[in-house]
Amino acid sequence: xxxxxxxxxxxxxxxxxxxxxxxxxxxxxxxxxxxxxxxxxxxxxxxxxxxxxxxxxxxxxxxxxxxxxxxxxxxxxxxxxxxxxxxxxxxxxxxxxxxxxxxxxxxxxxxxxxxxxxxxxxxxxxxxxxxxxxxxxxxxxxxxxxxxxxxxxxxxxxxxxxxxxxxxxxxxxxxxxxxxxxxxxxxxxxxxxxxxxxxxxxxxxxxxxxxxxxxxxxxxxxxxxxxxxxxxxxxxxxxxxxxxxxxxxxxxxxxxxxxxxxxxxxxxxxxxxxx
Numbered sequence: 001x002x003x004x005x006x007x008x009x010x011x012x013x014x015x016x017x018x019x020x021x022x023x024x025x026x027x028x029x030x031x032x033x034x035x036x037x038x039x040x041x042x043x044x045x046x047x048x049x050x051x052x053x054x055x056x057x058x059x060x061x062x063x064x065x066x067x068x069x070x071x072x073x074x075x076x077x078x079x080x081x082x083x084x085x086x087x088x089x090x091x092x093x094x095x096x097x098x099x100x101x102x103x104x105x106x107x108x109x110x111x112x113x114x115x116x117x118x119x120x121x122x123x124x125x126x127x128x129x130x131x132x133x134x135x136x137x138x139x140x141x142x143x144x145x146x147x148x149x150x151x152x153x154x155x156x157x158x159x160x161x162x163x164x165x166x167x168x169x170x171x172x173x174x175x176x177x178x179x180x181x182x183x184x185x186x187x188x189x190x191x192x193x194x195x196x197x198x199x200x201x202x203x204x205x206x207x208x209x210x211x212x213x214x215x216x217x218x219x220x221x222x223x224x225x226x227x228x229x230x231x232x233x234x235x236x237x238x239x240x241x242x243x244x245x246x247x248x249x250x251x252x253x254x255x256x257x258x259x260x261x262x263x264x265x266x267x268x269x270x271x272x273x274x275x
Contacts, residue, residue, distance in 0.1 A: 038071050040101040047094070047108040054089040054136050055109050063087060072101055080105070088132040091124065112137045113157065114144035127154040148179030155179070159206075163187055166210040170217055192227065198234035209233040 042065055044057040064083045068075060077095045084093035084105055092108040110130050116123040121131050123146050137143060148156045156179055163174045167189060176188035185197040185206060195213065197206050213233055220228060224243045232240040 038101060039068065039075065039103060042068070042103045042105060043098075045104065045106050047092070047106040050109070052107070052109050054132070055087070055107060060084070060087055060090070060107070061105075068103075072097060072099075075103065077103075088130075089136075091126075091128060091130070112143060113160070114146040116153070117147045123153060123157065125157075127157045129153055142175075144174060145176040146178075149181055149183075152179055159185065162207075163210070166207065167214070169214055192229070194230040196230070196232045196234055213239065 042061055044061045046052050064080075064087065067083045068080055070076065075097075077097070080095045080103065081093050084090055084095070084107060089110050090107050091110045094106045096104050098104050110122070110124045110128065110132070111126075112122045112132075113125045114123050115121070115134065115137075116129050120134060121129050122134070122137055122143075123129055144160070146156050146160065156177060159179075160174060160177050163177065167173060172189045172191055172193075174187045175190045176186075178186045180186070182199065184199045186194065187197065188194045195210075197209050200206055210233075213231060216239070220241065224241075226243065228241055228243050230242040232242075
């Protein structure tokens with residue numbers, strides 16, 4: 001090897017290149033550690049320019065800044081993003097560097113649609129289940145109560161929107177909506193009337209049942225001025241009413257014996273039936 005000039009030149013060039021790269025890396029590291037690149041500002045902004053109703057920018061920044069490690073170059077942006085997204089009401093966050101000593105954080109806030117289940121969680125208008133202070137969620141209005149099996153959030157969200165449209169002709173709105181473990185639907189309207197819609201046999205099942213109720217409701221409301229407590233729409237061509245405090249069958253269970261067909265509503269102290 002020592003007599004091979006070409007090999008010696010190649011080895012020397014390799015060593016020189018390695019030394020130069022090491023010096024460059026050391027220089028970059030030294031420069032990156034200068035105080036001028038210490039993070040001095042973390043700016044929190046609203047994503048899409050939307051107003052933040054439940055997230056206070058100053059409080060959010062103060063709660064996360066202490067968890068940010070490194071400087072302008074060495075800060076792990078993914079860890080910063082995760083830290084911001086762990087804060088209640090923050091749905092999503094994006095983080096970027098701004099030369100020479102600043103981080104810009106944009107946050108998207110959860111917009112609550114209603115409560116979810118019985119454990120104090122909330123469902124957002126985008127179908128996300130999240131945990132936050134319920135007192136902050138219903139400052140402006142009473143939130144609907146929604147619930148269903150795990151994984152059914154998007155389905156319940158879509159059905160809630162449909163029911164609002166379906167009951168709009170009666171000027172009634174769903175206040176509670178529950179999907180049972182057997183996938184039977186029960187909705188309670190803002191006048192207190194509870195409607196058992198049952199399971200969805202096809203794409204038109206529930207719509208037809210609601211349409212039937214909407215058609216007969218003005219007559220029912222006129223003949224039962226004290227209000228209707230519950231309506232069972234799980235019959236093929238009729239319905240069962242409760243107007244005196246009696247309960248309709250549990251979700252998903254069909255009534256044992258449907259009543260005979262009637263052309264008018266008979267209001268008694270027990271269950272009233274309409275066919």
